[in-house]
Amino acid sequence: MPGILPARRFEGWGRMHDRVLKYWLIAPALLVIAGTLLYPLVSGLWYSLHEWKLSDSPALGPFVGLGNYVVAVSDDPDLLNSGRVTLIFTVLSVVCTLSVAMGLAVLLSGNGRLEVNARTLLVIPFAMSPALVGVSWRFLLNPEFGGFSALIGALVPGLKGASFLADPTLAMAALILCDVWHSAPYFMLMFIGALASLPQETVEAAQVDGASRIRLFFEIVLPQLKPVLAIAVLLKIIFSLKVLDQVITLTNGGPGTSTETLAHFIYQTAFRWYDVGYAAATAYLLAACMAVFAAIYFQLITERRPA
Amino acid sequence: MTEGSSLPGAIAAAPRPTRAEPVRLSSRSRRRIAGAARTLTILLVILVFFGPVVWIMLTALKQPRDVYSLSVIFTPTLDNLRTAFASPYFLGSRTLNSIIVTTGTIVLSLPIATAAAYAFSRFRFPGGNAWSLGVLATQFIPPVIIIIPLFVAFRSAGLLDTRLALIIANMSFVVPYSIWMIKGFIDAIPADMEEAAQIDGASRLRAIWDVVVPMAIPGIATAAIFAFVVSWNEFFYALVLSRQDAVTLQVGLMGARTERGDAWEIMAAMGLVIILPMLVLSRYVQRYFVAGLVSGSVR
Amino acid sequence: MASVELVGVEKRFGSFSALQHLDLSVADGEFLVLLGPSGCGKTTTMRMVAGLEEATAGEILIGGRRVNDALPKDRDVAMVFQNYGLYPHMSVAQNIGYPLKVRGIGGPDREGRVKRAAEKVELGPLLHRKPRELSGGQRQRVALARAIVRTPQVFLMDEPLSNLDAKLRVTMRAEIKHLQHELGVTTIYVTHDQIEAMTLAHRVAVMNGGVIQQLDTPEAIYDRPANLFVAGFIGSPPMNLVPGRIAGGTFQAPGITIAGAFPAAGGDVILGIRSEDVTIAAPGEGSIEGQVYASELTGEAVLVTVSAGGARLIARAPRSFRGGFGSPIALNVDAGKIHLFDEATGRRIAFADRSDGG
Incomplete structure (x- = not known):
């Protein structure tokens, strides 16, 4: 902010000079961001350096330095389990979501009536709240009366009557299925946008050259989608790393801890066991993982923007 | 051909055309088969992605005894909704809370975001691009990290279980993203018009109000749709910050998990109320997603 | 109505210097045109008068009042924008009335x-339309009407005709000239089109760099023209410029010798002569x-490009002229219309034969 402000600024808003006004325009937004994001970030970091059981005392507990972090990285099998669960979930959900989304994009990129209507209908799963998505799939996968488990039972006889949410492996599969169902439509729209902006000549040239449809897709279309694909992968990684709502409503981490993602672990630590200091420390470890991917993401979108 | 050989003859006749005519089908019938396969695939996709939504909505209208069957034909009833509105589910007050929190978030966030978006679009700030990129970067902070200090702060301020607390928490993600979204729209509006307004005698603020805001309405409306969708669907902050009075529809879903098991018909009834506005707005919701794609991120 | 003065005005964008110490004074009621190629600083100058840009240094005065720190709304100027700057959500009447x-x-x-402003620019029946329902010329008129609806101290016009087609541009040019005369408002007009500058202005400021x-x-x-830049920028076709040397009262360049009352002090110079001051003669009967090289019929004349020595000169010949490619030809120059420029500085050299008083 310039050091000397003209005295005129006291004469009213209408007389305010741009060099002052611009700070007033962003002030409310900065206040919101500072209060609801920066303050929690900083105080969360401060909590993470303390041992603090909220159930015992409303005041901050003793300072333990990096103690919480040391425990987290060296001596917590539960956290290690959550890390493993998150890794498996992230890898599988990213691969499945983006493959399905790409398939959907190729299938529904046309402008026929069926395609346009299908696109509108497919937006609904993504517009549904993650919490409701979890609840719905809990219902749909119910072995006795769930519509979807009946469908799966008909297609894969081995899974007939299987209790999806009671088996560790099947529960993870259910969580991924539910996530793919929820987020694939979003990435489909992203890919359809990218497909539409492909230079049509490259496709036509390849057709004239006699490429089959499959070669056309893998050798001409897909390489040109690489920049969009890279952004989609990063975004989906970031979304998957922080997945929480569906976990709470679909499996609540179970059976046992077989679907307890990091975000769910932190949530339980903070609000079930009220171990706020430790929860904050593990939250920062998760944030650090996400920051790596967010940094690459920003690199990608800022170098793409000027082009 | 004799009568006796007619049956084998018919069977033998079947493959003959493929041998008599060229091995390939004519391109027209090939295209027709491919088209039919494609249509079938699209219908299957619709079934998989939209079927569950329909299923939930149908369940909400089933008699309790039909809920636990796979039947699609049933006598519709509003009994479940009636039960859900009564104790202990309080669908009415949950819905009211959701409406108030969502409306409050939109009404408070959009003016703040529009003002900041204009400033970031038109003025240079020391530090340049870092400001607006920093605003977007806040979208990648995991909610679990934010909620712990917010919970502690709201507890000591006596704001736990209030709708105000939920509105403030929602603003933490609605304001930054709306800034980013509206800024994109204002960037595309040439500065000529507001400069003309200032020379015509309007102050900068008046020029923003008279000229920029009317032209940015499509962008602000898109941001409003975004704010509506994410506030309406917000679950986690509300789960942590509310107990009884401020419980929203999303958190209310958890209330249908009783000790006697999940009350599916009640969950479905709540789900119906949650989905309905999305269905009504689906065209606009899609438009917001497409606009969000431009900036490459959606919460 | 008022005078406009710029005293020692400078403008820097970061490390880029857009204007260096500009002094300019526009009299009350004057029509001043800022003319120059794109990036020469003409638009920046005008935007500083409007208050849309801040001057880095110097003073800007309107009607004798220092306005450096005044907001655009308090400067009592009206402006017509290149893209008209009409408010798309308002009707024509609302635009003019804003x-x-x-x-x-x-x-x-x-x-x-x-209503009066709209009638003055012949927009009467269109008052209820929205800008997007108007043609380019009609939009231009709305912008003009919005400028004249109040009587401002100064009109500012930023390339107002550049988005119109050639025919309409001529019509609107005359209308602007007439309006300015009728209203008598001090006007600063920015353009890169020399015809607009020549036809409209009381005075022209040619800008570069x-x-x-x-x-x-x-x-x-x-x-x-005060220097080589102005000589080359003004006039169509551009002035013929021939680098050479003056020795003993004669201009000499490879293949060209022109005798005349040149200054005694010789040296390297650039000789300038406009095409209409060059006449065509039969071979052997001219000084060049x-x-x-080529001849082009423009309608009212023929432009003949002649290669002589190392140079090419353009002469304006009567429309009856016919000369095949490569045919020999001679040129005479009107000695009284010769311009001389210093080869090193590019500045005009005044010499005895010319009345270079003003």
Whole structure:
């Protein structure tokens, strides 16, 4: 902010000079961001350096330095389990979501009536709240009366009557299925946008050259989608790393801890066991993982923007 | 051909055309088969992605005894909704809370975001691009990290279980993203018009109000749709910050998990109320997603 | 109505210097055109008068009042933008009436003034239309009406005709000239089109590289360009410029010798002569011998490009002229119309034979 402000600024808003006004325009937004994001970030970091059981005392507990972090990285099998669960979930959900989304994009990129209507209908799963998505799939996968488990039972006889949410492996599969169902439509729209902006000549040239449809897709279309694909992968990684709502409503981490993602672990630590200091420390470890991917993401979108 | 050989003859006749005519089908019938396969695939996709939504909505209208069957034909009833509105589910007050929190978030966030978006679009700030990129970067902070200090702060301020607390928490993600979204729209509006307004005698603020805001309405409306969708669907902050009075529809879903098991018909009834506005707005919701794609991120 | 003065005005964008120490004074009621190629600083100069840019240094005065720190709304100027700057969500009438509305003038008074302004630019029947329902020329008129609806101290026009097609541009040019004369409002007009500058201006400021190259009447700028830039920028086709040397009262260049009352002090110079001051003669009968390089009929004349020695000169010949490619030809120059420029500085050299007073 310039050091000397003209005295005129006291004469009213209408007389305010741009060099002052611009700070007033962003002030409310900065206040919101500072209060609801920066303050929690900083105080969360401060909590993470303390041992603090909220159930015992409303005041901050003793300072333990990096103690919480040391425990987290060296001596917590539960956290290690959550890390493993998150890794498996992230890898599988990213691969499945983006493959399905790409398939959907190729299938529904046309402008026929069926395609346009299908696109509108497919937006609904993504517009549904993650919490409701979890609840719905809990219902749909119910072995006795769930519509979807009946469908799966008909297609894969081995899974007939299987209790999806009671088996560790099947529960993870259910969580991924539910996530793919929820987020694939979003990435489909992203890919359809990218497909539409492909230079049509490259496709036509390849057709004239006699490429089959499959070669056309893998050798001409897909390489040109690489920049969009890279952004989609990063975004989906970031979304998957922080997945929480569906976990709470679909499996609540179970059976046992077989679907307890990091975000769910932190949530339980903070609000079930009220171990706020430790929860904050593990939250920062998760944030650090996400920051790596967010940094690459920003690199990608800022170098793409000027082009 | 004799009568006796007619049956084998018919069977033998079947493959003959493929041998008599060229091995390939004519391109027209090939295209027709491919088209039919494609249509079938699209219908299957619709079934998989939209079927569950329909299923939930149908369940909400089933008699309790039909809920636990796979039947699609049933006598519709509003009994479940009636039960859900009564104790202990309080669908009415949950819905009211959701409406108030969502409306409050939109009404408070959009003016703040529009003002900041204009400033970031038109003025240079020391530090340049870092400001607006920093605003977007806040979208990648995991909610679990934010909620712990917010919970502690709201507890000591006596704001736990209030709708105000939920509105403030929602603003933490609605304001930054709306800034980013509206800024994109204002960037595309040439500065000529507001400069003309200032020379015509309007102050900068008046020029923003008279000229920029009317032209940015499509962008602000898109941001409003975004704010509506994410506030309406917000679950986690509300789960942590509310107990009884401020419980929203999303958190209310958890209330249908009783000790006697999940009350599916009640969950479905709540789900119906949650989905309905999305269905009504689906065209606009899609438009917001497409606009969000431009900036490459959606919460 | 008021005078406009810029005293020692500078403008820097970061490390880029857009204007270097500009002094300019526009008299009350004057029509001044800022002319120059894109990036020369003409638009920046005008935007500083409007208050849309801040001056880095120097003073800006309107009607004798220092306005450096005044907001655009308080400077009492009106501006017509290159892209018109019409408010797309307002009707024509609302657009024209906006300057009155923000000043709290309402009711029948505003209506009457809007109507009068609209009639002056022949927009009467279109008052209820939206800008997107108008043609380019009509939009231009709305912008003009919005400028004249109140009587501002100064009109600012930023390339107002550049988005119109050639035919309409000629019509609107005359209308602007007539309006300015009728209203008598001090006007600053920015353009890169020399015809607009010559036809409209009382005085023209030719700008290049953030510096005013010459500030004078259109006649003086055409007849006595102050330097090589102005000489080359004004006139179509551009002035013939031949580098050479003066020795013993004679100009010499490879293949060209021109005798005349040149200054005694010789040296390297650039000789300039406009195409209409060059006449065509039969081979052997002119001061410059050469061959026809090309000849182009423009309608009212023929432009003959002649290669002579190392140079090419353009002469304006009568429309009856016919000369095949490569045919020999001679040229004579009107010695009284010769311009000389210093080869090193590019500045005009005054010499005895010419009345270079003003």
